[in-house]
Amino acid sequence: MTEGLKGASGDGAEPLLKLRGIDKHFGPVQALFQVDLDLPAGQVTGLCGDNGAGKSVLTRCIAGVHQPDHGQIYFEGQPVHIRSARDAAALGIETVYQDLALADNLDIVQNMFLGRERLRHRLLDEDSMERAAAETLSSLRVTTVRSIRQPVASLSGGQRQAVAVAKAVMWNSKVVLLDEPTAALGVVQTRIVLDLVARLRDRGLAVMVISHNLNDMFEVADRLAVLHLGRMVVEGPAADFDRQSVVEYMTTGGSGGRPVEPAGTASGEG
Amino acid sequence: MSERDARTAVDPTAAQDVAATEVPPEILAQSLGEYLRGWWLRVRGGNSGVLPVVLAIVVVAVTFQIANSKFLSPQNLVNLFEQSTVYMLLAMAEIFALLLGEIDLSVGLVMALGSVVVAELVQPTGADWPWWAAVLVALLCCAAVGAIQGSLVARLRMPSFIVTLGGLLILEGVAILVLGGSLVSIGNSRFSNEHVLYELFWGTFDPVVSWILLAVLAGAAGTLLWLRDARRRRDGLEAPPRSLTAMKIVFMAAAGIAVVALCNVNRAHFGTIEGVPYLIPIVLVVLGAWSVLLQRTRFGRYVYAVGGNPEAARRAGVSLPAVRTWGFVLAALTSGMAGVLFASWQVSLTTNIIKTANSYVLLAVAAAVIGGTSLFGGRGKTIHGVLGGLVIGGIYNGLYLLGVASQWIDVVVAAVLLAAATIDVLSRRGAPRQA
Numbered sequence: 001m002t003e004g005l006k007g008a009s010g011d012g013a014e015p016l017l018k019l020r021g022i023d024k025h026f027g028p029v030q031a032l033f034q035v036d037l038d039l040p041a042g043q044v045t046g047l048c049g050d051n052g053a054g055k056s057v058l059t060r061c062i063a064g065v066h067q068p069d070h071g072q073i074y075f076e077g078q079p080v081h082i083r084s085a086r087d088a089a090a091l092g093i094e095t096v097y098q099d100l101a102l103a104d105n106l107d108i109v110q111n112m113f114l115g116r117e118r119l120r121h122r123l124l125d126e127d128s129m130e131r132a133a134a135e136t137l138s139s140l141r142v143t144t145v146r147s148i149r150q151p152v153a154s155l156s157g158g159q160r161q162a163v164a165v166a167k168a169v170m171w172n173s174k175v176v177l178l179d180e181p182t183a184a185l186g187v188v189q190t191r192i193v194l195d196l197v198a199r200l201r202d203r204g205l206a207v208m209v210i211s212h213n214l215n216d217m218f219e220v221a222d223r224l225a226v227l228h229l230g231r232m233v234v235e236g237p238a239a240d241f242d243r244q245s246v247v248e249y250m251t252t253g254g255s256g257g258r259p260v261e262p263a264g265t266a267s268g269e270g
Numbered sequence: 271m272s273e274r275d276a277r278t279a280v281d282p283t284a285a286q287d288v289a290a291t292e293v294p295p296e297i298l299a300q301s302l303g304e305y306l307r308g309w310w311l312r313v314r315g316g317n318s319g320v321l322p323v324v325l326a327i328v329v330v331a332v333t334f335q336i337a338n339s340k341f342l343s344p345q346n347l348v349n350l351f352e353q354s355t356v357y358m359l360l361a362m363a364e365i366f367a368l369l370l371g372e373i374d375l376s377v378g379l380v381m382a383l384g385s386v387v388v389a390e391l392v393q394p395t396g397a398d399w400p401w402w403a404a405v406l407v408a409l410l411c412c413a414a415v416g417a418i419q420g421s422l423v424a425r426l427r428m429p430s431f432i433v434t435l436g437g438l439l440i441l442e443g444v445a446i447l448v449l450g451g452s453l454v455s456i457g458n459s460r461f462s463n464e465h466v467l468y469e470l471f472w473g474t475f476d477p478v479v480s481w482i483l484l485a486v487l488a489g490a491a492g493t494l495l496w497l498r499d500a501r502r503r504r505d506g507l508e509a510p511p512r513s514l515t516a517m518k519i520v521f522m523a524a525a526g527i528a529v530v531a532l533c534n535v536n537r538a539h540f541g542t543i544e545g546v547p548y549l550i551p552i553v554l555v556v557l558g559a560w561s562v563l564l565q566r567t568r569f570g571r572y573v574y575a576v577g578g579n580p581e582a583a584r585r586a587g588v589s590l591p592a593v594r595t596w597g598f599v600l601a602a603l604t605s606g607m608a609g610v611l612f613a614s615w616q617v618s619l620t621t622n623i624i625k626t627a628n629s630y631v632l633l634a635v636a637a638a639v640i641g642g643t644s645l646f647g648g649r650g651k652t653i654h655g656v657l658g659g660l661v662i663g664g665i666y667n668g669l670y671l672l673g674v675a676s677q678w679i680d681v682v683v684a685a686v687l688l689a690a691a692t693i694d695v696l697s698r699r700g701a702p703r704q705a
Contacts, residue, residue: 085585101585103578105648106571114575115586123566130507149508 014077015040016206017062017093017175022071024057031057035071035232037225039175039206044197046221046238047210050250053227055210059177062208063095064088094168095177100160102167104153108145109133111152112167136170137162140199144192158189165196175206182216194220214243228253302511322693323641323657326686330661334668341668344535348547352471354663355549356381356608356615360630361637361655362560363604368638369564370597371577371647372423372430377605377634379441380415382627384408384609386448389456389619392463401463409606415441416602417595424594438631442624455618470552471614474545477534483546488526492519549611553656556607560600560652573597577647629680636687637662644694661686 015038024032032054039045049055060066062073064082072079075091082088088095102111109126112133118125133148142162145155152160161181168176178197182190197220200207211217217224218238225235226249233253248254334341360377367374391397391404399407419437423430456464475483496519502509510518533546564570572593575583584590613619641658643650662683669679 086587097585099581101579101582103575103582103648105578106574110571110574111582114571114582115588117568117571119568123562124568124571127502127505127507131505134507147508 016076018074018077019058019062020072020074022058022061022068022073024054024061024066024068030230032061032068032230035227035230037232037235038223039208040223041174041206042201042204043222044201044207044209044220045223045225046217047208047225047227048212048214048217048246048250049227052229053250054230055227056179058227059095059179059208059210062088062093062175062177064093089171089173092172092174093177094171094173094175096161096164096168096179096181098180098183100164102152102160102164105151107151108137108148108155108163111163112136112170114167116171132170133166136166140166140169140196142166142196156189157185158192161185161189161193162196165193165200169200169203169205173205175208176200177208177210179210180212181209182211182213190216214246217246218243226250302513305511305514320642320653320657322690323654323661326640326661327657327664330664330668334664334671337668338671341671344532345537346667346671347532348537350663350667351660352547352549352615353667354659355471355553356612356630357633357637357662358553358656358659359556359604359608359611360634361641361659362556362652363601363608363655364634364638365643365650365652365655366573366597366601366604367430367434368635368643368645369573369577369647369650370594371580372594372597373635373645374419374430374434374598374601375631376415376419376434376437376441377601377608378627378630379438379445379624380412380602380605381609381612381630382445382623383415383441383448384412384606385613385616385619385623386445386454387411388467388610389454389613390448390450392456392461392467393454394458394461394464399463401466404463404467405610408610409603412606412609413599413603416599416605419602420595420598421591423598424591430598438628442628445624445627446621449619449621449623453618453620456613457617467610467614468617469614470548471611473548474533474543475548477545480530480534480546483551484526484530488523491522495519552611556604557652557656560604563600564652569593569596574648577649579648632687633662633683636683636690639694640686640690644698645691646694646698 017039019035019037022032022035022037023030035054035058037045037047037058047055047058057066061068062082064084064087067081067083073082074080075093080087080091082091082093085095103114106114109130113129118129118132120128130148137143137145137148140162142159145159145163152163155163165176165178165181181193181197185193194216197207197209201222209217209221218241221238223236224238224241224246226233226246228249228251231253233249331342340346360381363377363380364374385408388404388408391399391407392401397404415437419430419433422428422433456467459465459468496515499509499512499515503512509515529550530546533550534544536542536544538544564573572583572588575586575588576590576593580590583593612623616623637658638650638655639645639658640661641650641654641656643654643658665683665686666679669682674682
């Protein structure tokens with residue numbers, strides 16, 4: 001019921017990004033089986049799963065790093081083929097990887113525009129880039145940095161994450177994938193990042209957060225999706241879950257009282 | 271680290287208030303104090319800038335002046351600058367490789383190649399080419415060497431240390447072959463092409479012309495700097511405070527006046543040698559061109575990105591092989607320019623050039639690192655090469671004045687290099703890094 005409400009406030013019934021029947025294997029290892037996933041606009045979808053559940057592979061399939069063997073990705077209702085990170089960026093899909101991919105020696109503005117520098121008379125248009133970067137940062141209320149001309153090396157973990165996220169949303173992106181955004185962050189830093197994620201949702205972006213931390217997940221996610229050994233075992237509004245059931249889905253692929261659609265991998269009692 | 275966390279721990283509450291004013295006041299570091307704090311942050315972050323090398327220059331100057339009162343005489347200072355120019359150019363060349371996180375051990379021998387090619391091509395009894403064609407072809411030869419080495423490093427990912435060491439040894443042979451085993455001289459002023467080449471290093475502007483050039487240059491540079499900072503302040507962008515901009519301009523003008531005044535003193539024992547050497551504008555043009563290339567163009571930005579985090583650059587769509595290859599081409603091209611000046615400086619070239627060139631490799635790295643360029647990639651500027659070259663030239667010159675044996679000079683230079691590398695390592699370790 002909450003989903004219906006949220007969906008209506010977003011982009012109608014059709015989710016912005018829709019995955020259907022995604023299969024991916026690497027040699028003999030089947031990483032994803034028939035995975036379905038919806039990422040509606042204006043909502044945060046939390047992707048949970050134990051190590052090796054296929055979270056990263058699924059993310060990379062959306063980001064264009066891997067191509068699924070079978071299945072179809074729909075973007076705004078249209079079937080699309082995402083063959084490279086460039087294709088993903090063209091659609092408005094940006095990924096913030098766990099390592100953030102920031103160059104320590106460059107300052108915040110230089111990092112945010114890396115690879116997409118603005119030029120004027122064949123020279124870098126620093127003024128316009130600095131202005132745009134400052135606008136993006138202040139619209140995300142990232143105001144704790146002392147100076148946007150300081151090298152990224154001098155930032156704290158939360159600030160670096162914030163810069164990486166700001167870099168991702170700068171390009172009118174519609175879908176943002178965040179890989180473990182709060183790993184290795186302290187309590188206060190985590191707070192900053194979770195607030196930032198909430199602001200992305202308020203802007204109407206479809207956000208997917210991958211995390212091991214269920215506290216963070218329940219705090220920020222509107223919907224949860226749980227992967228177990230490459231299968232999507234459950235997907236639904238976060239309000240329908242409690243911590244206990246999510247842990248069971250993650251560890252055994254099933255939950256005590258709930259029936260699970262693909263009953264394949266669950267080993268029985270849970 | 272804990273101090274840093276504590277600071278941000280206070281911030282979130284403050285951040286809400288700040289957000290209301292859209293642009294946080296921290297971004298517009300306006301007062302001198304704020305600006306200096308920001309600068310200190312950069313120093314802590316491993317970008318110590320030119321401060322250490324300026325201190326080194328002061329130490330060198332004071333030490334040698336105390337030891338020998340001739341050191342800071344106008345004659346010796348101009349002499350010192352002239353001797354340093356080849357080091358400066360080689361250091362500027364090496365900086366391209368160091369910024370990429372690579373090393374180019376062949377800069378000295380590429381310089382030797384440039385020297386012998388340009389000298390051979392203007393020989394009236396040999397090729398007898400016009401001087402400009404000879405210079406052009408010498409530079410092209412050097413750039414081609416850089417392209418080959420760069421391709422091996424960039425596309426096959428061979429260690430640059432090995433590739434350029436191989437290049438060095440091959441070029442030793444090539445340079446001797448080009449030289450033909452005999453002495454080549456460009457000192458005969460009856461042949462205009464030889465004469466132009468000779469004048470590159472030894473020629474000077476008329477004292478009056480020197481002053482006019484300085485006025486034009488300083489006026490233009492000062493105006494541009496002032497206008498740029500004023501525009502950035504007006505647009506609410508990060509800019510140094512007005513007082514600092516003014517200080518910079520005044521300092522620049524004063525330095526220029528000092529240089530021209532020094533150069534205009536007659537420094538000949540017999541007759542007159544006075545005026546600003548052509549070398550100064552040559553160094554300034556190379557410095558300016560490479561600074562613009564590295565600081566203001568997309569290519570330059572990618573050089574820093576590749577040196578700082580190649581994976582981030584790759585994901586941002588930067589072609590790593592192209593950037594790396596061009597880096598080595600530019601290093602070799604700049605070494606070629608050093609070679610043309612070296613030929614002009616030495617006037618006659620013998621196979622001794624191999625020995626000299628080999629010793630210059632270390633000096634080039636030393637000058638770049640002493641100037642403040644990091645050995646670990648991504649940190650450094652072209653100006654560091656010029657300042658570092660000046661330190662190396664100063665040490666050589668000063669120790670020669672004192673009559674110190676050359677083996678001891680090498681020991682001192684090596685010690686200074688190790689000291690600079692230590693600072694580089696320590697400042698890198700001091701830089702806060704996330705896992």
